[in-house]
Each structure stands twice: as structure tokens, then as C-alpha cells.
Amino acid sequence: MKCSKCSDKAVFQNPNLCKKHFIAYFENKVKNTIKKYKLLTKKDKIVVACSGGKDSISVLYLVKKFVKDPVAIAIDEGIKGYRSKTLEDLKEFCKQNKIKLKIYSYEDYFGASLDKMKKLTHLIPCTICGTFRRYMLNKYSKEYTKIVTGHNLDDEAQSIFMNLLKNNLEISARLGPETGLIKDKRFTPRVKPLYFCTEKETIAYSLLMGFPVTYTECPYSSLSHRMFIRDSLNSYENKRPGFKQTLIDGFIKTLPKLKKHFKTKVTTNSCEECGGVSDNKICMTCKLSKEIKNKSLYKNKHNLNT
Amino acid sequence: MKIFIEKTNKNMNKKFIGTVGKLLSELKINPETVLVTRSNELITDDIRLKDKDNIKILSVVSGG
Ligand code: SF4
Ligand SMILES: [Zn+2]
Ligand SMILES: [Zn+2]
Numbered sequence: 001m002k003c004s005k006c007s008d009k010a011v012f013q014n015p016n017l018c019k020k021h022f023i024a025y026f027e028n029k030v031k032n033t034i035k036k037y038k039l040l041t042k043k044d045k046i047v048v049a050c051s052g053g054k055d056s057i058s059v060l061y062l063v064k065k066f067v068k069d070p071v072a073i074a075i076d077e078g079i080k081g082y083r084s085k086t087l088e089d090l091k092e093f094c095k096q097n098k099i100k101l102k103i104y105s106y107e108d109y110f111g112a113s114l115d116k117m118k119k120l121t122h123l124i125p126c127t128i129c130g131t132f133r134r135y136m137l138n139k140y141s142k143e144y145t146k147i148v149t150g151h152n153l154d155d156e157a158q159s160i161f162m163n164l165l166k167n168n169l170e171i172s173a174r175l176g177p178e179t180g181l182i183k184d185k186r187f188t189p190r191v192k193p194l195y196f197c198t199e200k201e202t203i204a205y206s207l208l209m210g211f212p213v214t215y216t217e218c219p220y221s222s223l224s225h226r227m228f229i230r231d232s233l234n235s236y237e238n239k240r241p242g243f244k245q246t247l248i249d250g251f252i253k254t255l256p257k258l259k260k261h262f263k264t265k266v267t268t269n270s271c272e273e274c275g276g277v278s279d280n281k282i283c284m285t286c287k288l289s290k291e292i293k294n295k296s297l298y299k300n301k302h303n304l305n306t
Numbered sequence: 307m308k309i310f311i312e313k314t315n316k317n318m319n320k321k322f323i324g325t326v327g328k329l330l331s332e333l334k335i336n337p338e339t340v341l342v343t344r345s346n347e348l349i350t351d352d353i354r355l356k357d358k359d360n361i362k363i364l365s366v367v368s369g370g
Contacts, residue, residue: 001350011348019348154367203366204341204348215312215365230367234338
């Protein structure tokens with residue numbers, strides 16, 4: 001297969017491009033997304049949320065091209081054999097590229113690693129993991145104007161589908177290249193420069209760029225609903241190539257209407273325990289941490305007021 | 307042919323001649339979920355493989 005732009009051999013298909021043209025294609029796509037949706041401006045103070053996986057290393061590298069001195073932040077959930085590995089890659093990458101990296105752990109903040117929490121409850125680890133990670137990210141990014149994440153087209157397609165299956169359009173309304181429904185001081189907006197890049201493109205890019213990434217899979221991922229949706233969407237994509245892209249294109253068109261519709265429903269309530277934003281009296285982070293604490297193997301933690 | 311499958315961390319030796327696409331379908335791997343390299347160079351599904359090739363099947367789906 002030849003590159004569609006020159007006579008070199010293609011290294012990627014759909015679009016069929018050689019190494020040089022693929023890198024240019026990928027970087028342009030990211031650049032155009034940032035520009036079109038005004039994701040990053042000169043005035044912004046940026047923090048990049050990193051997992052250490054291939055997506056986050058690629059986004060970190062690209063953001064560094066567009067803004068001065070981005071800071072990287074990572075949450076260490078405490079997943080043995082998984083996060084420990086991806087964080088090693090991240091540390092190495094940040095060192096080589098002179099990027100300041102801050103790591104915060106569940107162990108320090110909540111008093112227990114996710115591995116330990118998993119043993120204490122019947123909750124699906126991903127439920128705890130997602131809620132706590134979001135909470136900590138928000139807490140430690142207050143001094144920044146934007147949080148950049150490595151979410152790609154596949155992640156977004158999965159989220160849309162999951163919300164659809166849960167009949168939860170309101171959560172979908174918060175998605176998009178820039179998240180949220182309204183400007184809210186209590187939340188730092190999240191932006192997704194890889195929004196239109198598929199997972200496959202992102203991995204191809206990181207391979208072609210020679211980024212240091214070891215393949216690892218979270219030991220809990222088989223328990224996650226997202227992984228089930230991911231596999232289903234990929235089976236369908238195999239039968240109907242371009243399906244995920246079409247889904248996102250359609251979603252982007254309806255998104256402004258969705259955002260407008262749900263804007264009025266934005267809650268200004270605060271959690272009675274920690275003061276964080278919450279639809280209910282007690283936020284999800286407080287509720288979950290209480291539930292785990294009641295199982296009582298760890299004490300004294302979720303010191304939200306200190 | 308030497309084949310390494312990243313997702314399951316499995317090395318195997320297999321008699322095979324044919325395209326990358328055919329290899330993936332024989333191994334029951336959804337091409338949407340992988341990238342394939344030969345001697346560490348990315349290759350596309352139409353490439354014809356030889357029995358002496360050294361193939362890696364890399365997973366593109368993120369795990370968590
Ligand atoms: S798979 Fe679940 S537990 Fe593992 S990192 Fe992802 S959200 Fe967390
Ligand atoms: Zn080319
Ligand atoms: Zn709370």
C-alpha cells in the first residue's frame with residue numbers, strides 16, 4: 001500500500017500514509033482541534049493530566065509544542081503492576097523533556113491504595129477509581145486555568161454510548177472537546193486536544209515518535225463496563241469502518257443544543273461534608289470514602305477539611 | 307514465523323504465508339484493535355508476509 005500523498009510505503013491505513021505524512025496528519029489534526037475549539041490560549045495556565053499511558057505521553061509532548069512550560073500531574077491510584085509501571089514511563093519522559101511532574105496518591109490522600117480499597121468493598125474498582133481520580137485532579141488543579149487530558153475519539157465514543165445506555169443525556173452534555181456546561185469557578189475546565197484522533201492513530205503516533213511506553217493493562221479493566229462497550233464498538237467498527245468517526249461527528253453537531261438544554265439544570269449545591277460541588281447533600285467522593293471507611297480496615301482518612 | 311502478541315504477552319511460532327489481514331483473521335484478532343510491525347516497522351494489512359518474518363501484534367486498546 002502506498003502513501004496517498006507521496007510514493008513511499010504506507011505505515012498506516014485509513015488514511016493511507018507514510019511515516020512523514022502520518023506524523024504531519026496527526027499533529028495537524030491536534031493543532032486544528034485546539035484552534036477550532038479554542039482549547040488553549042496564550043493566557044492559559046495549563047496542567048496536563050497524565051496516566052503515563054501512550055495517550056497522555058503523546059498529548060504532553062504536543063501540548064509542550066503549543067504552550068510554554070506546561071506542568072504534568074498524575075494520580076497514583078495504587079494499582080500494583082500497572083500504574084507503578086506507567087508512572088515510571090511518565091517520570092522518564094518528563095525528565096528527558098524537562099517537564100515538571102507532580103504525583104499525588106490515593107495512599108496519601110485517602111489513606112489507602114485502590115488495591116486495598118478493592119479488598120474492602122464489593123464496589124467495582126472503576127467506580128471508586130473514576131470518582132476519586134476526578135476529585136483529586138480537581139483539587140490539585142485549582143491554580144490552573146485548564147486541565148488538558150489525553151482523551152481520544154474512542155474514549156469519547158465509549159462515554160456517549162455508556163451514557164445512552166444509562167439514559168443519561170445530561171452527562172453526555174458535559175462531554176465535548178471542552179467539558180462542562182457553564183463556567184464554574186469550582187471546576188477547572190478540561191480540554192481534549194486528541195478529541196478527533198482515534199486510539200489507533202494515537203498509538204501509531206507514539207510508536208513512530210519512539211515514545212517510551214510499555215504496554216500494560218489495568219488488572220481491574222475486565223470488570224469495567226467501559227471495556228465491554230469498547231470491545232463492542234470495535235467489533236462494529238470492523239464491520240462498518242468509519243462508524244466511530246460518524247458517531248462523533250453527529251454528536252458534535254447536537255452538542256451545543258444539549259449543552260444549552262441542560263445549562264439550567266446545573267447545580268450550585270455544595271457537599272455538606274467537603275464543600276465540593278454535588279447534586280446531593282453528600283458528594284460521591286464523601287459517600288464512597290465513608291462506605292469504604294465503614295468497612296473499617298483503614299481509619300482516619302479522607303481528611304477533606306485539613 | 308515468529309509472532310509476538312502484546313496483549314496476552316505470548317510468543318509463538320507459526321507456519322504462515324499470506325497477508326497481514328489474513329494472519330489477523332486466522333488468529334481471530336480484530337484488526338481495529340491492533341497495529342502490526344515486521345522487524346519493528348509498522349506495516350499495513352495488505353502486506354504479504356514470509357515465513358521467516360518477525361512479527362509483533364501490538365494492542366492499541368488502552369487498558370484502564
Ligand atoms: S480500569 Fe478501572 S480501576 Fe483500572 S485504571 Fe481504569 S478506571 Fe481505574
Ligand atoms: Zn507520504
Ligand atoms: Zn464531599
